[in-house]
Amino acid sequence: MSDDYDSPWKEVVMHHFPEFMAFYFPQAHAQIDWSLPHVFLDQELAALSADAELGKRLLDKLVSVRKLDGDEQWVLVHLEVQGWRDADFAERMFIYNYRVYDRYRRPVASMALLTDENRHWRPTGFGWQQLGCTMQLDFPIAKMQDYGYVIPDLASQENAFALVSAAHLLAQSTRNDAHRRRIAKWKLTKMLYERDWDRQRIIDLYRVMDWIMYLPPALEQRLRSGIVQLERRSDMTYLSSIERIGMENGIKKGMEQGLQQGLEQGLEQGLEQGQRRGSADLLSLMLRARFGPLSLPVQIMLEDAPADLLNQWAKNFVHADSLDAVFRTE
Known part of the structure; x- marks a missing residue:
């Protein structure tokens, strides 16, 4: 699983800066x-x-x-x-x-x-x-690895960054185990629903957690089913907002067979078989591995690009030393 930590941190620091400072500094x-x-x-x-x-x-x-x-x-x-x-x-x-x-x-x-x-x-x-x-x-520095203590004690932590820290640490520890990540994400989601926080705060924090703890589509759907059951037992209904968050964060990219086939069969074969989405996801993974986290405009460009343009960018990638070199079209 390829995780995106850049965008959620930008959002949560902007919206909750005093809490950020209180928690880490x-x-x-x-x-x-x-x-x-x-x-x-x-x-x-x-x-x-x-x-x-x-x-x-x-x-x-x-x-x-x-x-x-x-x-x-x-x-x-x-x-x-x-x-x-x-x-x-x-x-x-x-x-x-x-x-x-x-x-x-x-x-x-x-x-x-x-x-x-x-x-x-x-x-x-x-x-x-x-x-x-x-x-x-x-x-002064704060080291995320020093905040593992918040995970077993989250119920008593009122600062939003206890939850953000937990999501970040659990995403790192479950990078190669999607099933463990689903369980961890489900526990954090239930904890969010149990908080006596206002609706928008809960939705904002779910957005960050959802962004950090990416799940493959099948496991994400299983998580959403659990949320539906949870909402039926409570008076809180956030699922419509959560579904929208999932779309905004790109959680559903590679839905159906795109990502899996793109990874298993390679970019060229994925393009030949019409798996444009899988090819876009694979190219995204390759770009992240070489150049680090991708900006939102680059992610959108990859998602919207037609198959022939993805093919050209993939060929450029072989010898590219920058993102500009990848996306040249001459």
């Missing part, structure tokens, strides 16, 4: 005045981090906040969610930090959530000393 959260609005500066950060050589990442955010200490000036929180080990990660944190400071001349607090599966990779600083000059950035 409680000391910083305690110093921020949450009665005042916080402002995301994504376009400004994009302009400062446009260099391709700075590398790929799951997510970066720049947020303007005010502190509780009465200081009138606002502070910039530079946040990274990093999903794989990267030897240049600490240097990138340093580069972004000084670029943001250079642009705004305001204090910048950089911090990172590391969601990779390597327990020992924990970069926390970058700098140097030369000829009596010291340059150093030390930044």
Whole structure:
């Protein structure tokens, strides 16, 4: 199973930023005045981090906040969610930090959530000393692998990111076992239904969980059948929204025989047999393996492309060193 962690993290951090900070960075959260609005500066950060050589990442955010200490000036929180080990990660944190400071001349607090599966990779600083000059950035990190304790104790965890962390960790541990993942996803879904949260919050969090914990179509349908039975025993009816979420997240891509036949028979044979959807899914898997998580526009382009264009992109992929090289049509 090929998992997409990029899009759900972008959504959940934007919608629940105070809870994110409270769960992963409680000391910083305690110093921020949450009665005042916080402002995301994504376009400004994009302009400062446009260099391709700075590398790929799951997510970066720049947020303007005010502190509780009465200081009138606002502070910039530079946040990274990093999903794989990267030897240049600490240097990138340093580069972004000084670029943001250079642009705004305001204090910048950089911090990172590391969601990779390597327990020992924990970069926390970058700098140097030369000829009596010291340059150093030390930044706090939260390591997803340290939050496994929330899984058996989820019933008592009120912060939404306990559930998000559980979904992420369970998705990683069940990557090669779809049946175990279905069971885990079902347990998390039932727990969501049991929460005394408002309807939209539950739907938003299911969207993230559904995105992270992808299931093959047959097992996804089995899960949906369970949800139908669950709703019949309760007063809550979220299934119509959940079905829509499934469509939006691409859970039903490769429905019927597309993905299975595309994987078993290969891209060329899948195209010859009219399995355009299976071919698109296989090409998506190949692109993720070489270039990392795909943006939403690229995913949509793959889903909508005709068979002959998929065939051309597959041929381009053989020698491509970038996504642009894959999608050229000359």
